[in-house]
Amino acid sequence: MIEVTNLKKQYGSHMAVDGVSFEAKQGEILGLLGPNGAGKTTTMRVLTGFMPPTSGTASVAGFDVMNDSMEVRRRVGYLPEKVPVYPDMTLFNYVAFVAKLHNVKNHKQKVEAVLDRFDLLDRRDKLVRSLSKGLKQRLGLAQALVHDPPVIVLDEPTIGIDPKQVIEVRDIVKSLRNDHTVLFSSHILTEVEQVCDRVVIINKGKVVAQGTASDLSKQFMPQRQLYIELDGGNQEAYQRLLRSLDMIEKIEPQGRGFILHIPSDDALQKPITRVIANSDFTLIEMRQLDVSLEDVFLDIINKGEQ
Amino acid sequence: MRATWIIFRREVSAYFSSPLAYLIAFAFLLMTGIIFNNDLARSITVKSVDPSLIPDFLSLLMVLFAPLFTMRLLSEESREGTLELLLTAPVPDYSIVFGKFLSAWFYYSFLLGLTLFYQIILVNIGYPDFVHTTASYLGIWLYGGATLAVGLMFSALTENQIIAAFLSTITLFILWIGDLAGDIVASIDLARVIRNLTLQGHYSTSFAVGIIRLGDVVYYSGMIVIMLFLTIQFVESRRW
Numbered sequence: 001m002i003e004v005t006n007l008k009k010q011y012g013s014h015m016a017v018d019g020v021s022f023e024a025k026q027g028e029i030l031g032l033l034g035p036n037g038a039g040k041t042t043t044m045r046v047l048t049g050f051m052p053p054t055s056g057t058a059s060v061a062g063f064d065v066m067n068d069s070m071e072v073r074r075r076v077g078y079l080p081e082k083v084p085v086y087p088d089m090t091l092f093n094y095v096a097f098v099a100k101l102h103n104v105k106n107h108k109q110k111v112e113a114v115l116d117r118f119d120l121l122d123r124r125d126k127l128v129r130s131l132s133k134g135l136k137q138r139l140g141l142a143q144a145l146v147h148d149p150p151v152i153v154l155d156e157p158t159i160g161i162d163p164k165q166v167i168e169v170r171d172i173v174k175s176l177r178n179d180h181t182v183l184f185s186s187h188i189l190t191e192v193e194q195v196c197d198r199v200v201i202i203n204k205g206k207v208v209a210q211g212t213a214s215d216l217s218k219q220f221m222p223q224r225q226l227y228i229e230l231d232g233g234n235q236e237a238y239q240r241l242l243r244s245l246d247m248i249e250k251i252e253p254q255g256r257g258f259i260l261h262i263p264s265d266d267a268l269q270k271p272i273t274r275v276i277a278n279s280d281f282t283l284i285e286m287r288q289l290d291v292s293l294e295d296v297f298l299d300i301i302n303k304g305e306q
Numbered sequence: 307m308r309a310t311w312i313i314f315r316r317e318v319s320a321y322f323s324s325p326l327a328y329l330i331a332f333a334f335l336l337m338t339g340i341i342f343n344n345d346l347a348r349s350i351t352v353k354s355v356d357p358s359l360i361p362d363f364l365s366l367l368m369v370l371f372a373p374l375f376t377m378r379l380l381s382e383e384s385r386e387g388t389l390e391l392l393l394t395a396p397v398p399d400y401s402i403v404f405g406k407f408l409s410a411w412f413y414y415s416f417l418l419g420l421t422l423f424y425q426i427i428l429v430n431i432g433y434p435d436f437v438h439t440t441a442s443y444l445g446i447w448l449y450g451g452a453t454l455a456v457g458l459m460f461s462a463l464t465e466n467q468i469i470a471a472f473l474s475t476i477t478l479f480i481l482w483i484g485d486l487a488g489d490i491v492a493s494i495d496l497a498r499v500i501r502n503l504t505l506q507g508h509y510s511t512s513f514a515v516g517i518i519r520l521g522d523v524v525y526y527s528g529m530i531v532i533m534l535f536l537t538i539q540f541v542e543s544r545r546w
Contacts, residue, residue, distance in 0.1 A: 048394040051545045073396040084391035088323060089316075100312045101395040143391075 001026050001151055001181035002047065007056035009042050009205075016042040018205035019056070024198075026150075027178045031196030032185040035301060039205040040185040041081060044153050047183065048078040060151050074102065077144035077180075081155040083136045084143075087129035091120055091139060094128055095146050102147035114142045118172070134165030141172060152176060153183045158191060170195050201300060208300045225289040226269070229257030232281040241279055245271060257285065309397035313405025314412070317379070321413045330374070334417050338363060342424045355428060357435040358442030358514045360421045365446060365509055368414075368453045369482045373474040375413060376457030377467040379406045380541065385465040389544060403458070403537045407530075410454045418447060438516030445513020448526035449505060453478050455533035462540035481505045 002024040009017040017039040024030040032040045046053045047060060049069040057064060063071040086094055092111060099107040115121040118138045123131070131139060137157060144152055154173065158166045173195050176182050186192050192199050193213045200210040209216055230238050235253065242251055242260065250261040260272075269286070276283050321327045341363050349355040356362070380403075383389040392402050428434040460474040461467070484504035488497035501507035508522040 045390075050390060050394050070396045073394055076394070078390075078394050080387055080390045082387035082390075084386070084388040086316075086320075086386075086388060088320060093319075097312070097316055098391065098395070101309065101392070101397055103308070103396070 001028075002030070002058075002060055002183060004043070004047070004058045005056055007043065007046060007058055008054045009039070009046060009051070010054045015205050017046070017053075020202060020205065020207050021056075022200045022207060022210055024181050024183060026181055028198065029173065029177055029182040029184060029196045031192035031199040032183060032202065033187065033189065033192050033199050034185075034202040035187055038187075038202045040187075040202065041155055043202070044078075044155050044183065044185060047072075048076050048153055049073045074147075075150050077147065077149035077152045079140045079144040079152075079154045079157055081159065083140035085128045085136060085139060087127065089128055090125050091115065091128060091131075092124040094139070095142055098143045099146045104147050107146075110146055110148075114146045117145075118142045134161040134168070137161055137165065137169060138172075141169070145176075149180070151181045151183070155185050156187070157184070158186065158188070166191075203301050224262050226260040226262060226272070227254065227257055227285065227287050227289055228260055228272070228283070229255075229285040230276065230281045231284050238281065241275065241281070242272075245275060247271070259289065307401070309395075309401035310405040310408070313392075313397075313402055314408050317406055317409030318412055321409065327413070330371075331417060331420065334367075334371075335420055337367070338421050338424070342427075346427075355432065355434060357438035357516070360424060361442040361446035362510075362514055364418070365449060365506065365514075366482070368446075368450050369478040369505075370475065372414075372450065372453035372457045372478060373460070373471040376410050376454050376461050376474070377471040378461070379410065379458055380461040380537070381465050381467045381470045384544065385467075389541075393541075393545065399541050400534075400538050403462075403534055403541060407455060407458050407534055407537075410458065411451050414450045414454060415447065418443070418450065435516070441516045441518050442513050444518065445509050445522070448523060449509055449513075452505065452526040452529040452533070455530040455537075456481075459533045459537045459540070462537045478505070 002022075004023065005021050007017055007020045008015065020039065020043055022030070032043065034040050042051075045051050046058050046065060049065055049072045052066050057066075059065065060072045061075045063075070065072050086097075089097065092115065095111045095115060096107055099111055104110050112121060112124075115124055118141060120135070120138060120142060123135075128136070128139065141154075141157065144154070157173070158169050161169070170191065173182060173184060177197075184192070184196060196213075198210065198212055199216060201208050201216070228242075238258065239251060242248060242258065248260050248262055252259040252261070273283065273286070338360050341359060345356055345359050380389070383392065393399070425434065425439060456478055457470070457474040460470045460477070463473070464470050481503075482505050485501045485507050488500045491497050491500070502525075508525040512519045512522050
């Protein structure tokens with residue numbers, strides 16, 4: 001549904017997007033992840049027909065953003081980072097205005113349906129300015145969906161709203177799966193992990209990694225981490241014992257125990273338990289630590305910067 | 307055209323849903339009312355009523371008011387991020403600009419229409435020169451359109467409404483007062499050229515005295531066309 005090939009966008013001498021390529025399939029939620037200023041918004045602006053790329057191509061539903069801009073815009077629902085609302089309009093009139101711009105047939109019913117879906121129908125005659133930030137965000141989503149576009153582009157839709165509303169917005173985005181292709185940007189890892197089918201990580205205008213969240217963890221975290229806690233001796237003695245296992249790459253003291261960094265391919269738990277069993281110490285706790293996408297992300301970004 | 311109509315309707319309702327619009331209408335009627343009463347009082351003894359009285363006054367007033375009517379139109383969209391909404395909707399850029407311009411012109415026409423009350427009063431108490439009045443109203447209607455187009459152009463140029471209003475006021479004031487420059491140049495030809503470039507030059511000696519000349523109509527329409535063209539370019543430049 002979305003295809004981006006070697007996309008570049010230059011502002012003056014600054015390369016905001018520098019050769020980004022990715023694609024999103026029908027019914028997929030694709031996360032665009034990166035720190036602020038990575039080029040997420042610029043990429044989205046190209047895809048929504050707001051601005052042309054400097055070079056490279058981008059297409060939505062088979063239409064090129066440069067040559068068939070109008071066709072692309074008809075098929076995209078877009079919620080920019082700053083929710084584009086008119087404070088002096090009523091909710092109904094605002095969504096109806098957007099529906100009319102998109103030439104939606106029977107726009108009254110459609111607008112009511114979409115307001116109902118986002119639980120805003122009882123406020124239909126309130127002014128937009130009276131809404132809280134979270135409700136404005138919902139209105140922004142309603143506006144992006146009123147013409148029932150196949151592709152929905154959401155630029156950091158959870159920024160600046162309270163935690164309960166963040167969960168609401170995430171649930172809404174998840175509910176869009178299958179009927180729509182969603183491009184969702186965020187700089188919050190856990191969010192992308194929860195919401196998206198696949199993730200494209202960009203930094204400084206370049207794609208640094210892409211795949212499913214678990215793929216990325218495997219690919220970029222060749223190590224596993226074990227937390228281990230012993231009893232019956234002192235810290236130095238434990239360390240000496242663990243060092244005798246040369247497969248352990250790193251030992252980090254953590255609380256009352258240690259974090260062991262071990263290669264992920266080896267079945268190391270057995271030798272470790274054996275060594276401990278043969279020693280004078282008692283094993284209190286041993287568990288594998290989850291590698292979060294957060295670690296992957298920071299790791300990738302840091303590597304990129306070094 | 308469809309999109310122009312949608313934008314036009316939204317803008318017109320924005321004009322009329324704001325209390326400011328009614329305040330401006332009130333101020334407009336108060337000011338023109340004072341001028342009219344004054345002229346009426348003097349016409350009893352000193353002179354006959356001036357058929358182009360209100361349009362003449364508006365030729366100055368629009369220099370100050372056109373920027374206020376138009377400063378919001380595009381700079382607010384750009385500041386509030388709603389321009390991104392319009393520019394990613396399947397509508398051509400020019401239709402956005404046309405819709406906005408026509409709404410401002412419509413609002414101005416509404417205010418101008420309010421001043422026709424004075425003509426109704428005149429008809430009831432005397433024999434005003436209708437042709438003269440009609441020509442001057444037509445003139446000031448076009449003149450107003452041109453000043454609004456200048457205001458809209460500056461509104462497209464900056465996100466800051468105050469700067470937009472300030473720049474358009476200065477531009478309009480120079481265009482208004484420009485024919486004074488004609489007084490200080492020695493060459494009559496140059497003075498004529500300068501006068502032909504100014505807003506006053508196409509109003510005060512033609513429409514204001516009841517003459518409709520094609521050249522003057524072309525001047526104001528041309529100014530509207532050029533300003534709207536520039537506005538469209540500035541809006542498009544947001545995409546670069």
